[in-house]
Amino acid sequence: MKKLILHLILLFAAVSFIYPFLWMASASLKPVAEATSMNLLSSNFTFHNYIAVFKKIPIGRALLNSTIVAGATTASVIFFSSLVGYALAKLKFTGRETLFMIVLFTMMIPGQLTLIPLYTLIVKLGWVDSYPGLIVPWMISGMGILIFRQTFVSIPGDLMEAARIEGAGELQILTKIFWPLSKPAMVTVGIITFMGTWNEVLWPMMIIREQTMMTMPQMITMFAVGGQAGGDLGIQMAASMFLVIPLVIAYVFFQKYFIEGIASSGIKG
Amino acid sequence: MASVILENVVKHYPNNDKSTIKDLDLSINAGEFMVFVGPSGCGKSTLLRMIAGLINTTSGKMFIDGKDITNLPPKDRSISMVFQNYALFPHLDVYENISFGLSIRKTDKKEIDKRVNDAAELLGIKDFLRKTPKNLSGGQRQRVAVGRAIVRRPKVFLFDEPLSNLDAKMRTQMRVEISKLHKKLKTTIIYVTHDQCEAMTMADRMVVLHNGIIQQCGAPSEIYSSPKNVFVATFIGSPPMNLFKGDIIKKDDQLFFKINNTALTLPLKFPDILSDESSDYTLGIRPEHIYLAERKPNDMLCSEAIDCEIELAESMGNDVSLHCKAQGLEFQSNQRHDFPIKTGDRIKLVFAIDKLHIFDENGVARPATRERSDRRKS
Secondary structure, three states, X not given: OHHHHHHHHHHHHHHHHHHHHHHHHHHHOOOHHHOOOOOOOOOOOOOXXXXXXXXXXXXXXXXXXXXXXXXXXXXXXHHHHHHHHHHHHHOOOOOHHHHHHHHHHHHHOOHHHHHHHHHHHHHHHOOOOOHXXXXXXXXXXXXXXXXXXXXXXOOOXXXXXXXXXXXXXXXXXXXXXXXXXXHHHHHHHHHHHHHHHHHOOHXXXXXXXXXXXXXXXXXXXXXXXXXXXXXXXXXXXXXXXXXXXXXXXXXHHHHHHXXXXXXXXXXXX | OOOEEEEEEEEOOOOOOOOOEEEEEEEEOOOOEEEEEOOOOOOHHHHHHHXXXXXXXXXXXXXXXXXXXXXXXXXXXXXXXXXXXXXXXXOOOHHHHHHHHHHHOOOOHHHHHHHHHHHHHHHOOHHHOOOOHHHOOHHHHHHHHHHHHHOOOOOEEXXXXXXXXXXXXXXXXXXXXXXXXXXXXXXXXXXXXXXXXXXXXXXXXXXXXXXXXXXXXXXXXXXXHOOOEHHHXXXXXXXXXXXXXXXXXXXXXXXXXXXXXXXXXOOOOOHHHOOOOOOOEEEEEOHHHEEEHXXXXXXXXXXXXXXXXXXXXXXXXXXXXXXEEEOOEEEEEEEEOOOOOOOOOEEEEEEEHHHOEEEOOOOEEOOOOOHXXXXXXX
């Protein structure tokens, strides 16, 4: 009986969590008249709203922009954060702990606080309305460094020393030994960064004016709130679906890495 | 084959009062199997890692094959190393593990294939080249680690306690295999262990280390039979050498070693003691040099029979280790276990005088001569 109640509570929580998303998906497929209905099913499902979005705004271009920006940022965060994480975890140098503290400190600073100085900097560099403006400020992250550092600390130093004796340089040790042994950490950092960048609205709003340079969330926000959708809920939802689908696909694809632990059997524990 | 020479090598960690390695000189011959042995924390692994280049040298110089390697990175020292926990790369299979160093050095693929297969053949691991380390037993992993070391054909192999994670049977087997491998490859090996049995059986020469200082360096038999100090005497040999503190006294031109109330006749193979009658000496004798009175060898000068009580008799099948107590002395004696004996029995034992060791107040061995025995025979 206790189990049944628990399961009912969990079921309720799960449904209340997923329902808004399913409703959005459903509304995007319904004709205008039915869009506001709370019912998830309809006999008149249509792709009309999606076609309308394509006609009204250059969503394809925005999708490309978002993919380039989120992809480049993610790759760069994984590369640079793991470099720093490796140094902080495995290399011995004066001031290592202080440096780590500074990295942690940067995570305490609210992002909004740095927006204005960053904006000024980007304007001075002439990077307004450009990919570098969207990518460069976010190429490394404190969170990424922290996750990589913590993961690398747990990799036995003997593996590093063995690789060093075999002739590997530090970069080779990182890419050939530490990366393959840290797949879950890489995927975690990758997904968090990709989602964060993909969903970012505020920063592109600040530095992008040209419609051709806009990212998906920026364009959809402008579209939905800015009046181009003409108050049509179905079209607004369809536009939002474009934003969500790539993330859902990415999550489904990489989910197994979240579960997969590091098979570290080369070292006897 | 390459020689390894260490000159005035020092390792000092900034936060330590004492140096881990103190002004160490050592010359290892080309093709030699050299073992560093000592208790935990004696500096043996530190020294090996310094030779490997994994730890910086504070001062001094190191040479491999005449080339100064003191400040070279590990990859340029022409060494390879087998670690205690194997340090195999868990995400690579056996083939990739063995060939790792060669592919990093961009060796030709055909050459890699040939060398890996040769090594696998030699070590008997050909059947699982495509398995990952987690699917191998401890002994197999150790073979893979050895394979990775030999495939690059370095000038010197370094082994850092490679057998300590294996069970007793596998350890004995791998010990034999490594010794055979050395005979085949004839490459210089530096092998670190805390296990004196490994050191004694495998080494051409061994270095006994304690507190970062070489206590003695020599062939295992030499170190066993003529330990230079009390530390070496007790560290090498199992059970360890029996030690008794006492005084040397002179009576009727004859020297005696006095321990509590027991006086043993001291041999004259320590001539410099004659003029140096004093206290604070330590007498040492190995358990196998204490004989049953009735079985004492005819050609051996022995002490008078001592009546002992057996406090504990530990049988190992063919041998028995007797923990004896007599006249305030406690010592161990090893005998062939071909007679009935049990705890609580009383027996008569004699000390082989020629096999006694005398250490001075600093624990340093007094040089022995065979004078007494020779005179006795003539």
